[in-house]
Amino acid sequence: MAKQLSAQAHNEAMHEYVRLGTDRAYSIGNRGPIRFDADGKLAQEILDAYWQHGFYIFEGLIAEEEISLLRQDYDEILDHAPVDNNSDVDVYGRPAWGIDFARRPYSMITPLSDPWGGTDLLGGRHQTQMDQPRPAADAPEKVPFLIGSMCQLSDAALRLYGHPDILTVAEGINGPDFVPFNDATFVKQPGLGGSVAWHQDGLTHWGSSEWDEGIHGFNFQVQLYECTAFNCLWVMPGTHKLGKIDIKQRVADNSGSEQLPGAVPLLCRPGDVTIANRQVLHCSFANSSPHIRISVTFGFHRRTSVLGASGVLGQEAAAVYDEQRVDARSSVIQVAIDARANYYPKGRRYAYTPFVGREDDYRYCPSVIERVMHDYTLNDLSI
Numbered sequence: 001m002a003k004q005l006s007a008q009a010h011n012e013a014m015h016e017y018v019r020l021g022t023d024r025a026y027s028i029g030n031r032g033p034i035r036f037d038a039d040g041k042l043a044q045e046i047l048d049a050y051w052q053h054g055f056y057i058f059e060g061l062i063a064e065e066e067i068s069l070l071r072q073d074y075d076e077i078l079d080h081a082p083v084d085n086n087s088d089v090d091v092y093g094r095p096a097w098g099i100d101f102a103r104r105p106y107s108m109i110t111p112l113s114d115p116w117g118g119t120d121l122l123g124g125r126h127q128t129q130m131d132q133p134r135p136a137a138d139a140p141e142k143v144p145f146l147i148g149s150m151c152q153l154s155d156a157a158l159r160l161y162g163h164p165d166i167l168t169v170a171e172g173i174n175g176p177d178f179v180p181f182n183d184a185t186f187v188k189q190p191g192l193g194g195s196v197a198w199h200q201d202g203l204t205h206w207g208s209s210e211w212d213e214g215i216h217g218f219n220f221q222v223q224l225y226e227c228t229a230f231n232c233l234w235v236m237p238g239t240h241k242l243g244k245i246d247i248k249q250r251v252a253d254n255s256g257s258e259q260l261p262g263a264v265p266l267l268c269r270p271g272d273v274t275i276a277n278r279q280v281l282h283c284s285f286a287n288s289s290p291h292i293r294i295s296v297t298f299g300f301h302r303r304t305s306v307l308g309a310s311g312v313l314g315q316e317a318a319a320v321y322d323e324q325r326v327d328a329r330s331s332v333i334q335v336a337i338d339a340r341a342n343y344y345p346k347g348r349r350y351a352y353t354p355f356v357g358r359e360d361d362y363r364y365c366p367s368v369i370e371r372v373m374h375d376y377t378l379n380d381l382s383i
């Protein structure tokens, strides 16, 4: 049974853990500005650090003005959240955004709760439950936790999806024919944001004869606000190499405490971008701190990991990811590249190998937006 601390007691109980983790975070050496080699590919030393630790932090990757546009869009998105998961209206009684999407974009939870830990949800990958501190008496009943469909809800987020540096990182890790996974923006409001219990993301390929450290892909998080050790993602370095981990045992060996030893907080400034291997053990604690975190999260896979795999993590179980579905979902990237090139005409335009020669079919214009972007999350490629 998880303990129920006050939010303040929860925050105080994190201080020593935060101190140790922060020391580790700065000693690992897997952060810094993005660097490329002479051919414009991601620098080998960055790739080496990523594969060694299972995560990396690109400092200052997204320009301040772009972060400001993203913040404006996410302010609006949050303002139009439904009051609860099955409600059609926001707190002002207006129609909530996304109620006409095939998949509703908002996931609302009780403040400071852990909606997945110790449940069978999402393939049962969150094996243990986190501490769920008591929210303040005046806290709202439900708060936003996750927001999907970023490319439909926000022009700035669509353009971000076509960012040339981000796509060059995806190419460096998964090869030039990389494919998308999904997107889900984590929102951790001050004193309200819920926790994400310790887990590894991947579900489908643990027993594969082809299994290796990269088979379940990786996620980006673009940080719109400062990420402190109290509100950020925590990662257990190197665990992407270990196969499937018995998390229950790790927590039991730690006297039942969620503060697993050896973890590192992903400390970031606004505009920093993190990458984390989907096999690395990671979590985030309830945000009992006074600081907001919004992490725009989206992932990429190797094409070979996805083709022929079947639906998990909210996709229909019977769905098999064939060439047509992979192409349809990947085309969102190509439209994002064009949307970005329209908005930032002087910026570098990324050449996405699977669409080279087909660019004209994926220009950012009303008919293409309708054809490609409408309910694109139905084609997500979760593994």
Ligand SMILES: O=C(O)CCC(=O)C(=O)O
Binding pocket: 186, 196, 201, 219, 232, 233, 282, 283, 284, 295, 297
């Ligand atoms: O950012 C967070 O709080 C959780 C992120 C996470 O668990 C994930 O991306 O798989």
